[in-house]
Amino acid sequence: xxxxxxxxxxxxxxxxxxxxxxxxxxxxxxxxxxxxxxxxxxxxxxxxxxxxxxxxxxxxxxxxxxxxxxxxxxxxxxxxxxxxxxxxxxxxxxxxxxxxxxxxxxxxxxxxxxxxxxxxxxxxxxxxxxxxxxxxxxxxxxxxxxxxxxxxxxxxxxxxxxxxxxxxxxxxxxxxxxxxxxxxxxxxxxxxxxxxxxxxxxxxxxxxxxxxxxxxxxxxxxxxxxxxxxxxxxxxxxxxxxxxxxxxxxxxxxxxxxxxxxxxxxxxxxxxxxxxxxxxxxxxxxxxxxxxxxxxxxxxxxxxxxxxxxxxxxxxxxxxxxxxxxxxxxxxxxxxxxxxxxxxxxxxxxxxxxxxxxxxxxxxxxxxxxxxxxxxxxxxxxxxxxxxxxxxx
Amino acid sequence: xxxxxxxxxxxxxxxxxxxxxxxxxxxxxxxxxxxxxxxxxxxxxxxxxxxxxxxxxxxxxxxxxxxxxxxxxxxxxxxxxxxxxxxxxxxxxxxxxxxxxxxxxxxxxxxxxxxxxxxxxxxxxxxxxxxxxxxxxxxxxxxxxxxxxxxxxxxxxxxxxxxxxxxxxxxxxxxxxxxxxxxxxxxxxxxxxxxxxxxxxxxxxxxxxxxxxxxxxxxxxxxxxxxxxxxxxxxxxxxxxxxxxxxxxxxxxxxxxxxxxxxxxxxxxxxxxxxxxxxxxxxxxxxxxxxxxxxxxxxxxxxxxxxxxxxxxxxxxxxxxxxxxxxxxxxxxxxxxxxxxxxxxxxxxxxxxxxxxxxxxxxxxxxxxxxxxxxxxxxxxxxxxxxxxxxxx
Numbered sequence: 001x002x003x004x005x006x007x008x009x010x011x012x013x014x015x016x017x018x019x020x021x022x023x024x025x026x027x028x029x030x031x032x033x034x035x036x037x038x039x040x041x042x043x044x045x046x047x048x049x050x051x052x053x054x055x056x057x058x059x060x061x062x063x064x065x066x067x068x069x070x071x072x073x074x075x076x077x078x079x080x081x082x083x084x085x086x087x088x089x090x091x092x093x094x095x096x097x098x099x100x101x102x103x104x105x106x107x108x109x110x111x112x113x114x115x116x117x118x119x120x121x122x123x124x125x126x127x128x129x130x131x132x133x134x135x136x137x138x139x140x141x142x143x144x145x146x147x148x149x150x151x152x153x154x155x156x157x158x159x160x161x162x163x164x165x166x167x168x169x170x171x172x173x174x175x176x177x178x179x180x181x182x183x184x185x186x187x188x189x190x191x192x193x194x195x196x197x198x199x200x201x202x203x204x205x206x207x208x209x210x211x212x213x214x215x216x217x218x219x220x221x222x223x224x225x226x227x228x229x230x231x232x233x234x235x236x237x238x239x240x241x242x243x244x245x246x247x248x249x250x251x252x253x254x255x256x257x258x259x260x261x262x263x264x265x266x267x268x269x270x271x272x273x274x275x276x277x278x279x280x281x282x283x284x285x286x287x288x289x290x291x292x293x294x295x296x297x298x299x300x301x302x303x304x305x306x307x308x309x310x311x312x313x314x315x316x317x318x319x320x321x322x323x324x325x326x327x328x329x330x331x332x333x334x335x336x337x338x339x340x341x342x343x344x345x346x347x348x349x350x351x352x353x354x355x356x357x358x359x360x361x362x363x364x365x366x367x368x369x370x371x372x373x374x375x376x377x378x379x380x381x382x383x384x385x386x387x388x389x390x391x392x393x
Numbered sequence: 394x395x396x397x398x399x400x401x402x403x404x405x406x407x408x409x410x411x412x413x414x415x416x417x418x419x420x421x422x423x424x425x426x427x428x429x430x431x432x433x434x435x436x437x438x439x440x441x442x443x444x445x446x447x448x449x450x451x452x453x454x455x456x457x458x459x460x461x462x463x464x465x466x467x468x469x470x471x472x473x474x475x476x477x478x479x480x481x482x483x484x485x486x487x488x489x490x491x492x493x494x495x496x497x498x499x500x501x502x503x504x505x506x507x508x509x510x511x512x513x514x515x516x517x518x519x520x521x522x523x524x525x526x527x528x529x530x531x532x533x534x535x536x537x538x539x540x541x542x543x544x545x546x547x548x549x550x551x552x553x554x555x556x557x558x559x560x561x562x563x564x565x566x567x568x569x570x571x572x573x574x575x576x577x578x579x580x581x582x583x584x585x586x587x588x589x590x591x592x593x594x595x596x597x598x599x600x601x602x603x604x605x606x607x608x609x610x611x612x613x614x615x616x617x618x619x620x621x622x623x624x625x626x627x628x629x630x631x632x633x634x635x636x637x638x639x640x641x642x643x644x645x646x647x648x649x650x651x652x653x654x655x656x657x658x659x660x661x662x663x664x665x666x667x668x669x670x671x672x673x674x675x676x677x678x679x680x681x682x683x684x685x686x687x688x689x690x691x692x693x694x695x696x697x698x699x700x701x702x703x704x705x706x707x708x709x710x711x712x713x714x715x716x717x718x719x720x721x722x723x724x725x726x727x728x729x730x731x732x733x734x735x736x737x738x739x740x741x742x743x744x745x746x747x748x749x750x751x752x753x754x755x756x757x758x759x760x761x762x763x764x765x766x767x768x769x770x771x772x773x774x775x776x777x778x779x780x781x782x783x784x785x786x
Contacts, residue, residue, distance in 0.1 A: 003452050005663045008445055011426045011653050013438050018431070022646060026431040033404045034650065035428035038411070038419040038600045040728045045406050052401055059396050072602070073466045073627060076645040080627045108626045201646055207431045209465070209602055209648030231624050233501045234466060234473045250733075252469035253415060253594055255602030257427065258651065260404050270398045335433045340643075 016329075019361055020337035021151045021310060022179065023201035023208055024353035026265075030206050033264035034257045041254045050244060053259055056266035060181065060274070061196065061214050063188035067237060069244045070210035070262055071197070072255050075178040078197030078211025080108055081235040082174050083145075086195060086219060088228050089113035091142040094135060094171065096120075096127040096162070099150035100340050101176055109145075112231065117141060123343060124153045124300045124312070129161035141171040142222070143195075149180035151202075152340045154301045154312035154349065156184070163192040172219055178202060181212065182269055182354055183281045183309040194219045200258075203281070203309055205354030206265035209258045265354075281308040284357045287391035288350065291366040294387035295373075295380045300347050309357065311350040312343075318378045321345050327372045334368060362388055409722075412754055413730035414544045414703060415572070416594035416601055417746035419658075423599050426657035427650045434647045443637060446652055449659035453574065453667070454589065454607050456581035460630060462637045463603040463655055464590070465648050468571040471590030471604025473501055474628040475567050476538075479588060479612060481621050482506035484535040487528060487564065489513075489520040489555070492543035493733050494569055502538075505624065510534060516736060517546045517693045517705070522554035534564040535615070536588075542573035544595075545733045547694050547705035547742065549577070556585040565612055571595060574605070575662055575747060576674045576702040587612045593651075596674070596702055598747030599658035602651045658747075674701040677750045680784035681743065684759040687780035688766075688773045693740050702750065704743040705736075711771045714738050720765045727761060755781055 018025045039046050057068045071078045083105070087093055091114045095106045098121040109116045119135045121127045127146060136144075144166040148157055159175065166173035172194040177186045182203030188196060194216040201208035215223070215237065223230075223238055230236040234252065242249040269277060285308035289299060292313055300312035315321055321338060325348070328334045337349035350365060352358075366384045373380050411418045432439050450461045464471050476498070480486055484507045488499045491514040502509045512528045514520045520539060529537075537559040541550055552568060559566035565587040570579045575596030581589060587609040594601035608616070608630065616623075616631055623629040627645065635642040662670060678701035682692060685706055693705035708714055714731055718741070721727045730742035743758060745751075759777045766773050 003663060005660065008449070008656075008660050008663070011429050011442070011657060013429050013432045013436075013442070013653070015430050016432045016436065018433060020433055023431050023433060023649060026650075031428040031430070031650075035424040036404050036406050037408050037424070038416050038594070039406045039409045040411060040413055040416065041601070043406075043409065043722070043728060049404070049406070056401070073470065074645050074648060077466065077627045080625060104626065111622050111624050111626060199646070201431070201649075207648065207650040208434070208646040209651050229504050231504050232473060233497065233504060234470045252467050253592070253601040255467060255600065255651070256416065256594075257419075257424075257600040257654075258602050258648070260406070261650075263401075264404060267398065267401050270396060270401070329436070335436060 015333065017332070017334040017361060017364060018356055019351050019365055020335040021349045021351055022199065022353060024205045024351060024356040026205055026207055027268060027355050029268060030261045030264045034261035036260050038256050041256060042248065042250065046256065047248065049259060049263060053263045053266065054244065056263065056270060057212050059270060060266060061186060061188045062190065063214055065188065065214045065216055067220060067241050068214040070212050070259060071235065072252065073211055074208050075197065075199030075211050077235065078199070078213050079105060079176065080232070081213055081237065082195045082197050083108045083112060084230050084232045084235055085223050085237045086143055086172060086174070087112050087114045088226060090115065092117055092139050094119060094132065094141045094144040096132065096146040098125060098127055098153065098155060099123050099147065100152035101147045101150060105145050124155060126155055126157050126305050129165060132162060132165050136165065136169050141169060143174055144171045145174040147176040148186065149177065149307050149310065151179045151310055153343065154307050154310045155305055156307045159191055167192060172222060179307065179310055182277065184278055188214055188216070200262055200265065203354040204265045204269065206261050209255060210262050281352065281357050283391065284352045284359065284362050285311060287359070287388040288352060288362045288365065290391050291362065291384040291388035295370060295384045309351060309353045311352065312347045313350060314347055315345065316373065316378055319373055319376055323376065324372045328368050332364065332368050334364060359392060408726065410725070410727040410754060410757060411749055412744050412758055413728040414742045414744055415592065415746060417598045417744060417749040419598055419600055420661060420748050422661060423654045423657045427654035429653050431649050434649060435641065435643065439649060440641060442652065442656060446656045446659065447637065449656065449663060450605050452663060453659060454579060454581045455583065456607055458581065458607045458609055460613060460634050461607040463605050463652060464628065465645065466604055467601050468590065468592030468604050470628065471592070471606050472498060472569065473625070474606055474630065475588045475590050476501045476505060477623050477625045477628055478616050478630045479536055479565060480505050480507045481619060483508065485510055485532050487512060487525065487534045487537040489525065489539040491518060491520055491546065491548060492516050492540065493545035494540045494543060498538050517548060519548055519550050519698050522558060525555060525558050529558065529562050534562060536567055537564045538567040540569040541579065542570065542700050542703065544572045544703055546736065547700050547703045548698055549700045552584055560585060565615060572700065572703055575670065577671055581607055581609070593655055593658065596747040597658045597662065599654050602648060603655050674745065674750050676784065677745045677752065677755050678704060680752070680781040681745060681755045681758065683784050684755065684777040684781035688763060688777045702744060702746045704745065705740045706743060707740055708738065709766065709771055712766055712769055716769065717765045721761050725757065725761050727757060752785060
């Protein structure tokens with residue numbers, strides 16, 4: 001096989017400003033931690049690093065749950081982990097769907113041979129707890145699943161009512177916190193959440209590759225009481241938990257250097273403090289929205305239901321979606337996201353996640369967008385930067 | 394929740410010499426590549442990096458297979474990927490078992506509701522093709538699976554006869570190359586392999602976290618012709634292949650920085666050349682065995698069936714398994730592996746994988762082991778280093 005090694009140059013991905021739906025900008029400290037020497041997955045030093053990572057994750061999830069670990073895959077692997085461990089063929093499972101990730105959960109439930117009870121809301125709106133209450137009447141669901149922060153629309157789902165409904169009908173409450181964790185409060189024990197998964201590349205500002213999960217005692221009991229084996233060997237938490245727990249029983253080789261990175265990302269979060277971090281996300285979001293609305297553009301999601309870390313902006317008439325995004329990427333090195341599914345071509349998704357949530361990025365985006373729109377002949381009002389500035393004043 | 398961030402110090406895993414069953418020592422170039430800035434998983438620059446990674450993987454696997462990609466999980470995720478995509482409930486599946494990883498494949502086949510046809514050999518011996526021939530008589534297996542390099546025993550499985558049997562009975566030929574890839578020849582197209590998975594942390598000398606896989610046209614056809622959906626959404630190659638292929642359809646967020654690292658590890662392999670790399674593994678293995686045998690110790694596996702990258706040494710009478718390994722780790726910073734299952738306490742597993750396969754490590758291990766054994770009062774013959782040296786002469 002002819003093969004010229006000169007075809008391949010040193011890695012040089014450039015330096016983007018990541019304001020899409022994830023990944024977010026990764027701090028140098030995290031990248032440095034990831035480049036520490038690789039050691040064995042049963043080395044006592046690594047076992048300590050695992051323990052510390054679990055302690056930091058429990059702090060972030062505000063939980064005492066024993067099984068609180070990073071799954072060795074991305075956020076979608078975390079989603080699959082929760083369902084394959086807690087759902088058996090024939091179980092009734094309620095899935096709330098108001099975007100791409102609720103749809104994905106439904107797909108997984110169907111693959112597992114469970115009975116799907118699907119509760120829909122329009123994309124861009126929250127799930128109405130009354131619809132869930134109606135859907136579970138006369139049913140005996142094992143699990144009620146919802147997305148906290150729908151990355152495809154920017155909707156923030158209130159969890160209290162849904163947690164109550166799950167409790168009332170004896171179902172486990174499963175929450176997707178891929179995009180919310182580290183940006184808004186995810187307090188498992190207080191909120192009555194039984195199972196949760198997240199991702200590292202959103203508000204944790206660590207590269208993608210791991211999925212933090214946590215199971216409550218009730219979820220662990222459901223796992224122990226299964227009648228059928230977990231269909232996935234790789235994600236079987238009855239075995240994986242032995243490796244992360246006191247037994248240290250080898251299951252699969254942990255992604256060592258990714259865990260170094262996650263530990264550092266969590267340490268940065270702990271140093272900032274959860275309240276300060278959530279306030280920072282809220283502030284930069286408020287400034288971005290003020291600027292966007294001052295320009296005369298509007299948000300997809302109504303006020304009070306918006307996520308601070310994922311801002312869905314309606315694309316104004318006359319603007320060319322792809323041209324704007326390409327110009328931002330090529331001219332300013334800035335990534336923002338387009339819409340998915342029915343929202344393709346209708347919204348831009350602007351992330352202010354973790355390390356990317358800062359005043360500089362708000363300004364860069366507003367000035368960049370204003371310039372690109374004017375260049376395309378789209379009418380925009382003046383005063384975006386002033387409006388954003390006044391939020392910080 | 395009271396939480397003291399001062400409890401957590403900068404990451405400092407130390408600098409080990411990794412001579413266990415994996416991970417192996419990671420070259421600085423790979424660690425540096427992993428610490429390049431994270432960019433988006435749909436960024437044109439990253440798409441080029443994906444394309445290059447696929448080209449490099451095809452070179453390493455010596456294949457023209459379209460679907461040749463790193464799965465977003467460790468080697469065990471690659472194992473699961475092959476089975477969940479190619480096996481349906483009720484299918485007959487032949488699994489050859491002569492160690493931990495054949496056992497794991499059987500476990501996965503059972504979880505999928507397939508009919509397992511298990512062919513066993515003693516741990517430390519190769520699978521006898523005649524046993525496989527007998528087992529498939531009158532059967533109609535969909536798949537025949539075997540481990541090329543059994544990491545738990547150090548046995549190298551010859552593949553030619555098994556490939557022929559698979560072809561004769563119309564089964565897909567699936568090979569676990571987690572430990573063999575990059576250390577001995579894995580030439581998919583020439584060897585008639587239909588599906589393969591590997592790991593990054595063995596002879597590729599990249600941190601763990603990805604699993605290179607490849608499917609032949611026949612395997613892709615089996616995937617297309619499935620009657621039931623793939624039970625795993627995360628590992629469903631009918632969707633993942635769209636992201637890695639021309640469509641670039643978003644599935645899950647790729648582990649960006651891990652892929653940077655893999656690309657660099659593959660580039661290093663391409664620069665060394667496959668033949669030179671295989672010869673290096675063989676040479677260092679020969680020297681290690683010469684030294685071990687000169688000491689009066691013996692190998693678990695008979696000559697001619699040994700893997701060059703995983704050396705299973707029988708623990709001599711009077712030696713304390715754990716004390717020797719702990720002393721090597723604590724005094725010399727060197728990790729070697731113990732035995733698994735029935736071989737626990739009976740063998741040491743000494744890896745010479747990828748970057749770890751070098752003359753310096755052979756010398757360090759032989760001199761370290763000799764010293765520790767003498768210290769424990771175990772009789773060892775003199776001349777190990779001289780015997781090893783003569784191999785290099």
